[in-house]
Amino acid sequence: MGSHTSIGGRSFSRRWVLGAGATTLLTTGLSACGSSGGSGSGDGTLTAFVYGDDAVKVQQAAVDRFNKSAAAKKAGGKIKLERIPGSDYSPKLRTAMGSPSAPDVFFNWGGGSIKPYVEADKLIDLTDIIENDEVLKKGFLPSVLAAGDLKGRHYGVPMRGMQPVILFYNKSVFTEHKLTPPTTWDQLLDINAKLKRAGITPFALGGSDIWPELMWLEYLVDRLGGPEVFRRIQDGDAEGWGDPAVLKAAEMVRDLVDDGAFGSKFTSVSYVNGGAPAVFAKGKAAMHLMGSWEYSTQLGKFPDFAKKDLGWAPFPKIEGGTGDARNVVGNPTNYWSVNTRVRNKDAAIAFLKECASREYAKDLVANGDVPTTSNAALLLGDAPNPEYARFQYQMVEEAPAFTLSWDQALGDELGTRMHTEISKLFAGKSSPSRFVAACKGLK
Amino acid sequence: MSKATTKPVRARAGRPHAVWALPGVLFFAFFAVVPMGLAFYLSFTQWDGLGDPRPVGLDNWQKLLDDPRITQSLWLTVLLTVCSWLFQTVVALLLGVWAAGKQRNRAVLSAIFFTPLLLSSTAVALLFYALLDPNFGIIQKDTLGSSSGAFLAIVFVGGWQFMPLHTLIYQGGARQIPQVLYQAAAIDGAGPLRQFFSITLPQLRHTVTTSSVLIIVGSLTYFETVLILTKGGPGTDTAILPYLMYEAGFKSYDFGYASAIASFLVVTATGLSLLLVRLTGFGTMRSTREGM
Numbered sequence: 001m002g003s004h005t006s007i008g009g010r011s012f013s014r015r016w017v018l019g020a021g022a023t024t025l026l027t028t029g030l031s032a033c034g035s036s037g038g039s040g041s042g043d044g045t046l047t048a049f050v051y052g053d054d055a056v057k058v059q060q061a062a063v064d065r066f067n068k069s070a071a072a073k074k075a076g077g078k079i080k081l082e083r084i085p086g087s088d089y090s091p092k093l094r095t096a097m098g099s100p101s102a103p104d105v106f107f108n109w110g111g112g113s114i115k116p117y118v119e120a121d122k123l124i125d126l127t128d129i130i131e132n133d134e135v136l137k138k139g140f141l142p143s144v145l146a147a148g149d150l151k152g153r154h155y156g157v158p159m160r161g162m163q164p165v166i167l168f169y170n171k172s173v174f175t176e177h178k179l180t181p182p183t184t185w186d187q188l189l190d191i192n193a194k195l196k197r198a199g200i201t202p203f204a205l206g207g208s209d210i211w212p213e214l215m216w217l218e219y220l221v222d223r224l225g226g227p228e229v230f231r232r233i234q235d236g237d238a239e240g241w242g243d244p245a246v247l248k249a250a251e252m253v254r255d256l257v258d259d260g261a262f263g264s265k266f267t268s269v270s271y272v273n274g275g276a277p278a279v280f281a282k283g284k285a286a287m288h289l290m291g292s293w294e295y296s297t298q299l300g301k302f303p304d305f306a307k308k309d310l311g312w313a314p315f316p317k318i319e320g321g322t323g324d325a326r327n328v329v330g331n332p333t334n335y336w337s338v339n340t341r342v343r344n345k346d347a348a349i350a351f352l353k354e355c356a357s358r359e360y361a362k363d364l365v366a367n368g369d370v371p372t373t374s375n376a377a378l379l380l381g382d383a384p385n386p387e388y389a390r391f392q393y394q395m396v397e398e399a400p401a402f403t404l405s406w407d408q409a410l411g412d413e414l415g416t417r418m419h420t421e422i423s424k425l426f427a428g429k430s431s432p433s434r435f436v437a438a439c440k441g442l443k
Numbered sequence: 444m445s446k447a448t449t450k451p452v453r454a455r456a457g458r459p460h461a462v463w464a465l466p467g468v469l470f471f472a473f474f475a476v477v478p479m480g481l482a483f484y485l486s487f488t489q490w491d492g493l494g495d496p497r498p499v500g501l502d503n504w505q506k507l508l509d510d511p512r513i514t515q516s517l518w519l520t521v522l523l524t525v526c527s528w529l530f531q532t533v534v535a536l537l538l539g540v541w542a543a544g545k546q547r548n549r550a551v552l553s554a555i556f557f558t559p560l561l562l563s564s565t566a567v568a569l570l571f572y573a574l575l576d577p578n579f580g581i582i583q584k585d586t587l588g589s590s591s592g593a594f595l596a597i598v599f600v601g602g603w604q605f606m607p608l609h610t611l612i613y614q615g616g617a618r619q620i621p622q623v624l625y626q627a628a629a630i631d632g633a634g635p636l637r638q639f640f641s642i643t644l645p646q647l648r649h650t651v652t653t654s655s656v657l658i659i660v661g662s663l664t665y666f667e668t669v670l671i672l673t674k675g676g677p678g679t680d681t682a683i684l685p686y687l688m689y690e691a692g693f694k695s696y697d698f699g700y701a702s703a704i705a706s707f708l709v710v711t712a713t714g715l716s717l718l719l720v721r722l723t724g725f726g727t728m729r730s731t732r733e734g735m
Contacts, residue, residue: 120491265577268585420512423676427588
């Protein structure tokens with residue numbers, strides 16, 4: 001199996017001594033190089049890291065506009081956009097931020113995703129800058145601006161569309177079986193039973209990615225116990241996992257799984273590689289709980305389905321639950337944050353203002369995103385699908401609470417360990433009570 | 444041969460100057476020894492990739508002993524190593540010995556068998572991931588969704604990819620066996636089966652050691668296929684040690700703990716290799732032709 005390993009069955013000998021000598025030489029040389037590093041091109045160009053998916057064209061247009069603008073000339077700086085392929089984004093950003101070639105401005109998910117950077121004093125606190133700037137202060141929906149906060153301080157400015165989690169359904173399957181989207185949990189269970197009798201998997205689920213499984217727990221806990229349950233956990237109290245709503249949600253998940261609501265193969269189906277969207281689009285599954293990007297994913301992979309048969313609805317309410325049925329979970333948006341060692345702070349701030357501009361919001365709308373800017377409602381008529389855009393905007397605007405995805409809120413270390421526990425719960429390798437016990441240990 | 448009869452010139456010709464080893468030594472030092480040393484150092488620190496590593500003494504090693512996932516992971520790693528060794532050794536040995544013969548079409552078939560080795564592990568894993576897709580693959584069974592299915596898939600994909608290398612090693616080994624042994628055995632009335640067990644296998648014992656060390660050390664550090672095929676799942680049922688190391692390092696950004704797992708793997712792999720070499724007498728290089 002291993003042609004790629006250099007550890008052979010060699011005994012330690014003189015060669016090792018020689019190697020060690022060379023090592024010392026090399027490390028000395030290396031550290032000498034390291035200290036003189038730096039990514040500066042010297043001409044005042046700032047580097048901006050961005051998550052490299054299809055939406056990058058909006059940021060690229062903003063950068064092009066900014067570099068030609070009077071604001072850029074005044075600040076004496078330009079921006080260079082660096083696209084990092086999506087799956088590599090987090091590790092690449094982490095490595096770069098720990099090195100001399102760190103970006104000046106970078107894309108992130110707010111909350112827990114930037115916590116280590118804030119703790120390492122790597123991010124500029126933008127609170128006062130936003131407070132004192134009319135454009136930034138009034139430019140964005142306050143709930144979205146706040147969702148990326150850490151302890152009430154702003155470290156980022158919204159820069160992409162909102163991404164609430166929505167219950168998508170296949171209209172032709174629903175019409176064929178005379179169904180309407182569920183508004184209560186009992187209706188959902190009823191639809192579930194009917195679809196199974198018809199031999200259709202009720203819900204598509206990309207279980208191998210784990211985060212699609214997480215979306216179920218997020219909504220169930222919110223509907224059962226309200227946003228306060230996770231808020232407590234997010235604020236660092238791991239005992240918050242002991243809330244009855246979490247156990248109840250985990251039991252409901254187990255019931256759904258045992259009942260076959262996700263089919264029998266979901267643990268090896270992936271969203272990222274297109275498995276779950278295909279199952280859904282081809283009518284093998286009737287519904288799909290997914291982030292709002294599902295629309296553009298389907299538009300790319302199965303355009304006919306996206307235009308004709310893709311329906312959307314809010315997550316149903318649960319009888320007896322204390323959470324408001326208008327609450328939303330997901331990613332409020334993405335943010336730009338600024339490195340404390342930025343080469344030209346004025347230019348960076350001027351660029352952030354560009355992302356509050358009308359042109360920027362229009363570009364987002366044209367790309368199928370729903371901007372989080374305060375003026376977005378007026379622009380949605382130009383969206384590729386105005387009906388869908390308005391549905392999203394209204395859903396988020398009316399939501400009393402928008403809970404950030406748990407993994408993003410908790411940060412990488414806890415988020416990864418939570419993923420493992422969720423995956424075990426869905427795969428039947430753990431029980432609801434063991435799930436709760438294991439989550440209490442996440443600290 | 445006594446020392447007195449050896450000419451000094453020949454002795455020098457047989458042992459080139461140490462400078463010749465320099466490029467290799469430097470390469471090995473830079474890409475293996477230095478990173479290994481750094482990882483060992485990091486295992487005594489806490490480091491999230493930002494700022495400076497903070498020394499924490501034996502905390503990470505204590506965590507390694509206490510982590511319940513490590514126990515499962517260690518067991519899975521051992522199981523994967525044993526299964527891979529069995530699967531690859533048996534098939535590669537038979538294929539290699541066959542490929543050393545003079546059959547018709549042998550060269551063509553051998554060349555075809557060799558192709559998997561030319562592909563990158565990632566490409567191979569992605570290929571099998573697509574083939575094993577539960578809804579759109581060729582089997583359409585939930586292979587990767589069951590614990591045993593996922594585990595066997597990993598053993599199989601790894602075997603499929605690396606078997607050609609070991610086949611090649613065995614082919615070379617089998618070619619070295621003097622034909623005269625087989626001729627003598629044939630005169631004594633030994634059939635092909637008897638010839639294989641009494642001549643081929645004993646003559647290949649050093650080859651078996653070489654190939655086994657490669658398989659075992661390779662299995663201990665096996666990673667890409669697990670990442671792509673199962674991500675350690677279902678649950679944690681294929682989360683072998685190298686995968687836990689990756690998860691600790693590049694998902695949780697706990698580089699100290701990841702380095703502790705890495706150091707543990709290095710020590711285990713080196714220890715196992717040395718043990719294997721000792722036990723088989725490979726280190727003393729006793730000739731397989733003794734008494735011939």
